[in-house]
Amino acid sequence: MTHATAPAVTVPTSIQKASPWPVFWVASVAAFLVSLDSTMLYAAFGALRAGFPDATAADMSWVLNAYTVVFAAMLIPAGGLADTHGRKRVFMLGVTLFIAASAACGLAGSVGWLIAARVLQAVGAALLTPASLSIVLAAFPQDKRAVTVSLWGAVAGFAAAVGPSLGSFVVQSIGWPWAFFINLPIGALSLWFGASLLGESARAAKPRKVDVVGMVLLMVAVGAIALAIVELESPAWSRTQLIAAASTGVIAFVAFIVWAKNVAEPLVDLGLFRHRTYSAVNAATLTFGIAFAMMFFTFFFYMNNVWHYSQARAGLAIAPGPLMVIPIAIVTGRLAGRYGHRPFLVGGALLYAAAGLWFLLVPGTEPSYAVQWLPGLLLTGTSVGLVLPSLSGAAVSKLPAQHYAVGSAVNQATRQIGAVIGVAITVLLLGHGVVQRSDFDAVYGLHVTLALLTAVLCAFVNTRPAPRPG
DSSP: OOOOOOOOBOOOHHHHTSOSHHHHHHHHHHHHHHHHHHHHHHHHHHHHHHHSTTSOHHHHHHHHHHHHHHHHHHHHHHHHHHHHHOHHHHHHHHHHHHHHHHHHHHHOOSHHHHHHHHHHHHHHHHHHHHHHHHHHHHHSOGGGHHHHHHHHHHHHHHHHHHHHHHHHHHHHHHOTTHHHHTHHHHHHHHHHHHHHHOOOBOOOSSOOOOOHHHHHHHHHHHHHHHHHHHTTTOTTSOHHHHHHHHHHHHHHHHHHHHHHHHSSSOSSOGGGGGSHHHHHHHHHHHHHHHHHHHHHHHHHHHHHHTSOOOHHHHHHHHTHHHHTHHHHHHHHHHHHHHHOSHHHHHHHHHHHHHHHHHHHHSOOSSOOIIIIIHHHHHHHHHHHHHHHHHHHHHHHHTSOGGGHHHHHHHHHHHHHHHHHHHHHHHHHHHOSSSOOGGGHHHHHHHHHHHHHHHHHHHTTOOOOOOOOOO
């Protein structure tokens, strides 16, 4: 495991006195793309199945999960690569790889090629994400970092939230390949402005090792467990095979922990988890990540199969929730610097549970959007704005400076692992041929349970600033 030094970017003289916000927006636009791409495919899932009619729902889930598994495993060493080779260099490489792979995804003629292109896209996303955050942090003074991290997290959270709406419109209007092609012009702009606006960081004197064994063990663990979940009801897999897959995942995870304890530079430094706040935040990130992925994926199953909305109409219907994320996240980030993150995390998680309870009890089989769906959607948007950026900020607020970049990467990877599990559970419960209203009860019941568990875990978070001596 590499211990990343505190971000220290050497900014060109011409930019040193300039506002740091252009740097923020260049770096954040690329991170926006990564989060947007992750959730746009929730809306495109049905169109992808129609585009590849021979593939099952479980097969197509790997278009989502192969990306997320690789992204999660590579996020952590990517921070070390940026420290070693220069953050701007790694950021630009990541953006280039991401948009090239996006083009390959849109041109894919088979599920196998699409999954392969998604894996390449995940590598690019993993390279650019921690480099983006480090570049942003280095552009601002220390006393502005809490607000900056919250805003960076808000941009990513907003992208993740708005992805399904935009994906629905794009897929129905011009086809599923454009869910990938849309990344090309935005990524190109990020490269164009990044070349002139971003300064290069000082490189680490000693090259850092990449824990390949740890990466492989983590990918096998998450991938095997996700496979066992999505194929649980599949006639193509026997119970013995599924038990073997799940057992492989558990064994790989245990081996990952043992390996991390016994090598000099593991993928994840388990010493990070000696900080109670950090451990609690990452556990909460996992549970909330599962529920977050389930919420969006389930929305389109409900709108398309129960209320029979078109894809574009479903995308428009979800829009009010995501529009609330950014303003709430900005206010939350400012207040968290004064009061700590715990009240916003616990309150937001309880509100998220209330949203899940609303969807469990209120919507029926006859469409009644304003009365039955919109109130729950507003609860969801508010709670996501409270929780998602606060998790990112709280994860690193109490860590020593030398653990900042890696601690952030571990937290982001944890959220991605939660997304894999959330997608797998939703495909298991709703991915069969005919979906009825009663099928959603288990999904929303689990949503409520996960949200309440998130609230309990967040009660152990303590990031309240020490009182200033009077």
